[in-house]
Amino acid sequence: xxxxxxxxxxxxxxxxxxxxxxxxxxxxxxxxxxxxxxxxxxxxxxxxxxxxxxxxxxxxxxxxxxxxxxxxxxxxxxxxxxxxxxxxxxxxxxxxxxxxxxxxxxxxxxxxxxxxxxxxxxxxxxxxxxxxxxxxxxxxxxxxxxxxxxxxxxxxxxxxxxxxxxxxxxxxxxxxxxxxxxxxxxxxxxxxxxxxxxxxxxxxxxxx
Numbered sequence: 001x002x003x004x005x006x007x008x009x010x011x012x013x014x015x016x017x018x019x020x021x022x023x024x025x026x027x028x029x030x031x032x033x034x035x036x037x038x039x040x041x042x043x044x045x046x047x048x049x050x051x052x053x054x055x056x057x058x059x060x061x062x063x064x065x066x067x068x069x070x071x072x073x074x075x076x077x078x079x080x081x082x083x084x085x086x087x088x089x090x091x092x093x094x095x096x097x098x099x100x101x102x103x104x105x106x107x108x109x110x111x112x113x114x115x116x117x118x119x120x121x122x123x124x125x126x127x128x129x130x131x132x133x134x135x136x137x138x139x140x141x142x143x144x145x146x147x148x149x150x151x152x153x154x155x156x157x158x159x160x161x162x163x164x165x166x167x168x169x170x171x172x173x174x175x176x177x178x179x180x181x182x183x184x185x186x187x188x189x190x191x192x193x194x195x196x197x198x199x200x201x202x203x204x205x206x207x208x
Contacts, residue, residue, distance in 0.1 A: 065130050067139075067166060070123035071202040074108075074143065076157060076176065077193060080115035082145040088155075089124050094136035096183035100127045104144075118143075130167055130205075138162035141174075141199060142181055155179045157192045159199040167205070174199040 072087075079085070087105040092098055105122045126139070142158040158181045159174035176197040177189035191197075 066128075066206050067126040067130060068123055068204040068206055069139075069161075069201050070204065071200075072120035072122075072141075073111075073200045074118040074120060074159075074176070075116060075197040075199075076118065076143060077116050077195075077197070079118050080110045082156070083148055084146040085118065085156075086144050087120055087122075087124075088140075088142040088144050090140045090142065090183075091126065091128065091133075092138055092140060092183050093134050094138075094185060099133065099137060133166070136162075137166065138185065139166065140181060140183070155181060157197075160185075161201075161203075169203050169205050172201050172203060174201065 074087075076082075085108050087108060089103045089105075090098060091100050103124060105120065105124075108118045108120050108122075111117045111119055139161045140158055141160065143156045144153055145156055146152070147154050157176050157179060159176050161172070161174065162185075165172060175189075176192045176199055178192045182189055
């Protein structure tokens with residue numbers, strides 16, 4: 001039989017190195033989660049009743065909570081004239097660093113009764129548990145469209161969620177800002193138009 005110890009040891013070393021490269025707050029969260037899982041396994045090994053171990057599962061819940069954004073509408077003047085409009089969702093920290101993979105929506109459509117209002121028609125699922133995000137994390141919703149004259153994609157405007165807004169369930173109304181996207185949030189962004197435009201969303205907190 002092939003000796004796979006070297007392969008396993010190398011893979012484990014690479015895994016440890018990847019964890020050590022993570023920011024401090026994420027290493028701490030992973031360590032806390034590992035301790036809770038260890039206690040859970042010990043409870044299951046020692047338990048003889050079905051109820052044994054439930055406190056351990058309750059302790060895991062904060063680490064498993066995720067965010068879903070759905071039922072979104074976006075008001076933008078001239079929406080009906082845009083070619084191939086889509087929403088790009090990026091999760092960033094205050095330094096502008098991406099915290100998870102970028103997600104892109106299918107093409108979005110205008111309301112038949114309102115040519116200046118998009119119905120986004122999709123649900124966005126955050127891939128990172130909220131507990132593992134840094135305190136300065138934000139979710140950016142960027143409206144991308146295709147400029148036929150220049151034959152390129154362009155960001156028209158954006159909105160973002162940050163702070164306690166990420167951990168609250170229910171509806172939210174976000175202002176719409178002019179490009180370019182200020183990923184580092186260094187200054188107060190400029191509204192897209194003098195007449196306020198808004199992104200309306202519904203937030204749900206779920207257990208992964």
